[in-house]
Amino acid sequence: MKNTKLSYSFLLLIHAVIALAVFAVPFLSKIYALIIPIVGLFIVYRTKNENNEVLLVSAYLVGVEVLLRMTGGNLNNEYIKLSVASFMLIGMIYSSFSMGAFVYWIFLLLLIPGILVTATSNDFSTDIKKALVFNLSGPLCLALCSIYAFNREITFAQLQKVVLAMGLPIISITVYLFLYNPSVQSVVTGTQSNFETSGGFGPNQVSTALGLGMFVFFTQLILFSKSKKMLILNGVLLLVISYRAIVTFSRGGVITAIVAIAALLFLLYYYSNAKVRGKLALVFILTGIMGVGIWTYSSMQTSGLIGKRYANQDAIGRVKKDKLGGREAIMDAELKIFFDNPIFGVGAGEGKEYRRKALGENAASHNEITRMLSEHGLFGIFGLLILFIMPFVLYYINRGHLYFLSFYAFWLLTINHAAMRTAAPAFVYALALLNVTNLKTNNNTVEETITS
Template sequence: MFAMPFLSKIYALVIPLVGFYIVVRNKNRNHEVILVSAYLVGVEVFLRMTGGNLNNEFVKMCVIIFMFLGMLYRNFAVSSLIYGLFLLLLIPGILVATDTVEINFDTDLKKALVFNLSGPLCLGIASFYMYKRKILLTDVQKILMIMGLPIISTVMYLFIFNPSIKDVVTGTQSNFETSGGFGPNQVSTILGLGMFIFFSQMVLFPKSKKMIFINGIIFVFVSYRGLATFSRGGVITGVVMIVCLIFILYYFSNSAGKAKVGIVLGLLFLASLAIWGYTSMQTRGLIEKRYANKDARGREKGDRLGGREAIIGADYKLFLENPITGVGAGMGKELRKDALAQEVASHNEITRMISEHGLFGIFGLLILFVTPFVLYINNRQHLYFLSFFVFWLLTINHAAMRIAAPAFIYSLCLLSVQIKNPQKTESLH
């Protein structure tokens, strides 16, 4: 695809077509829609950086279609309608936006709504399907591996696109060259997810020492290229996900298991030192300044979040001016011009929901925050729950919902996961 970019568009069309065939052939008996959607989520950034995406919302729309297809075969839980309420709470913001556009004719309403609401819509529909679906822990592992395979392709493409990091890194800002020419924020996000996937593959259910070694090597390369993007959000998110998984494993392990977790933690620490040291050498120490929030000359930067503080402040001001209905879905970008003197899209889904949807947005966020934990009370065998929830929470705070990953990963929190296979458990096998 690097040599013949047109193949990327063919690839983008083939994935959903083959996925549709697999789902229909098997009548979604084993939740094939989850597996196909997982692959789409994993490949999205790769398609974008290679020009294969038909549009920015292509993968989100595909995931939504596959979730609906899955519900045709396997229906959905009545109690999942709480996410129907979440979607209904978005409607007032759409109506307010329509009124706003009548005053401001420069805004493309359709584009603004699709850009800002495709992520929440994808999350709501995926949550409908995933809500209390019974599944084995090993099957969740399978979902993660399928999601991780195209992330390997992404890393390989980055090495081909930019084989020598030394030649292109000259400052501490996010770097498009080391990110395959695409947005470092999104690339960092998917590579951070990849870090977690291959770490979990390495420490849980290892089939052989050979597979432990292979997953370990992939983990090292993904981590290295994630750091090289100079976009901190995704890497930090991946690290926090790994820490959460280690904490859960340690908490639920017996004394022998706790000793093994300790060994894993020690090896992870040594590997992290090696990855960081090599990256620092390749970037001539600039990566250290980046994470210390300094410029190339070692001077402290004025803000810690790359200008996001100003956007958050502007969102908060918009909410105070319109606390009930908000300023309207997608209107924040236009209205922030007064405060920031330029049109800037929000990187924070929480403040965007509050400013654009007002009180309705706050109620919607409460549903998203509370519901997974209510389910988790009776779903303690979901070892990935905390890591998945943290990925969603941290990602929407630094990268909003530009890609499908946070919406899909959030919905995986709602699965009813069981470690052993009781007689009536639905499995992906």
């Protein structure tokens, strides 16, 4: 147990050092981006994916994506999604996949009509190749991750290693943010999303990554802190990551994290007896106290502006007409496109050009649901139904997945505010399809998972 703790602390330290390195020498970020898949390939080849090593490598890639983007290390915007998709294919070669996963092959087939519509388009203002890659890399990544993960057996201990692999690079992101912007007070002047507190990168994506980190280290705190030192360490990590997530002034990632954490607490409570629920009540109270504390500190550091942001007000307290930062207009335009083109849609990637004509500006979609409708029409509806329904079908059969609701909620909420800009929602969605074993729902086992 001692060695495990030292190893965990060492991994955290290494990722803090990585942040220092890429901040001091930005070019190292590109080297880092190249090393990860190379090392990952070596690990998978050496182990023959015996213990689902492709999930560990892919999880790490998912966690590091935003760090690479904000430090200029990403080779291109689709680098991580295509890398994760490639590792899933490698995993299938070594470990095959469930025949039941055919539904996600159907999902891929449903994307083809939209591709054909785009390929036969007479709109020469659209870079067809770029449009297709940008808009389909996310669904492709999701489908391949889902095919690999579909009903695949994994122990809860193995799953937590995958979850932690996503969280470790988020430590690097957090440290980098403090190096880039040590004083939040000096750069917060309004209630709009803040690029300075987001490391100079898109606040929406940074908030999404940090929100994922909030969930990861919340699980570490309440389920895997078996000593006071570990309890304090994980508690501090959770608070610090939460603070940096809040002060990005991008609400999506924070709200998503809160819902994912609430979903986990719900399932823990549901699978508990009266005695364990008593301990969980203490966890609820402590979680509430931590939440109030970090919100109060964030409010102080932003001179109360963060409260106005979440109340949808500007800096002087006036309520904004637009509640979703301009997303309503984009969603309305996409729905109109769907009603005008209900069968085939306007083609994968063509929605942006239609929105430019309707709104007078190049506005990329932030909502994967309305994008699927506008660009794929009826085929998009069928594809979405597969994505919505299949996780619950598997969960009905296999009830041992403690993180199921959290993963599903993270995917659903993220694609509604950040589309599939990053690989995170695709990969986390697939994790909801796993068949998690060795997590019995009897009272004794649940009690052992709760920190005393």
